[in-house]
Amino acid sequence: DAKTTQPPSMDCAEGRAANLPCNHSTISGNEYVYWYRQIHSQGPQYIIHGLKNNETNEMASLIITEDRKSSTLILPHATLRDTAVYYCILVGQLTFGSGTQLTVLP
Amino acid sequence: GAGVSQSPSNKVTEKGKDVELRCDPISGHTALYWYRQSLGQGLEFLIYFQGNSAPDKSGLPSDRFSAERTGGSVSTLTIQRTQQEDSAVYLCASSSYYGTSGGGRTYNEQFFGPGTRLTVL
Numbered sequence: 001d002a003k004t005t006q007p008p009s010m011d012c013a014e015g016r017a018a019n020l021p022c023n024h025s026t027i028s029g030n031e032y033v034y035w036y037r038q039i040h041s042q043g044p045q046y047i048i049h050g051l052k053n054n055e056t057n058e059m060a061s062l063i064i065t066e067d068r069k070s071s072t073l074i075l076p077h078a079t080l081r082d083t084a085v086y087y088c089i090l091v092g093q094l095t096f097g098s099g100t101q102l103t104v105l106p
Numbered sequence: 107g108a109g110v111s112q113s114p115s116n117k118v119t120e121k122g123k124d125v126e127l128r129c130d131p132i133s134g135h136t137a138l139y140w141y142r143q144s145l146g147q148g149l150e151f152l153i154y155f156q157g158n159s160a161p162d163k164s165g166l167p168s169d170r171f172s173a174e175r176t177g178g179s180v181s182t183l184t185i186q187r188t189q190q191e192d193s194a195v196y197l198c199a200s201s202s203y204y205g206t207s208g209g210g211r212t213y214n215e216q217f218f219g220p221g222t223r224l225t226v227l
Contacts, residue, residue, distance in 0.1 A: 036216075043110075043221055045218070046217070087148070094151035095148075096149035096151075098148040
């Protein structure tokens with residue numbers, strides 16, 4: 001059973017920040033939060049992961065709430081190529097669920 | 107370096123036939139995973155390998171599905187007596203580690219292959 005919940009879809013204007021939420025209220029103390037994305041007809045691609053602290057890399061930022069029950073993936077300047085399904089999963093959870101379909105609009 | 111590769115990229119078969127899908131993980135990755143993705147759906151976990159052993163086979167949908175891994179490298183997913191509902195994209199991934207820590211599981215990020223699109227007529 002999926003341990004994370006995400007909205008099924010979101011839109012974002014090109015050039016604006018895309019903020020994708022994920023709820024993981026049953027997360028345990030040693031579970032990392034991982035984010036992947038899947039562009040149409042391709043295999044999923046790793047984006048970022050974190051445990052407690054906020055994380056940033058060249059692709060995105062990850063904000064994890066203090067109680068760790070939710071997190072937000074931030075794409076600071078969304079482009080049309082960021083249109084994809086975004087999956088939030090917990091380490092050890094090998095089921096990806098349905099994710100959030102992000103559509104970046106021109 | 108080379109990523110995860112899968113073959114064939116597309117497979118069309120007739121109902122009742124057996125099929126074999128192959129996955130070549132990234133060299134040195136000890137963990138290998140198989141997933142299935144039906145049209146418009148999320149990824150469904152099938153099985154994972156740590157080395158050549160498969161500790162968790164709970165995701166295999168029926169006894170028609172089996173998988174093996176040899177030499178800690180190449181893996182083959184076999185579907186016997188294929189059914190139309192087996193039509194999907196089969197994805198393979200590998201990671202450099204998968205294990206347990208503090209009572210829970212842990213792994214490094216997974217690198218996915220391009221998938222094999224299986225169509226059962």
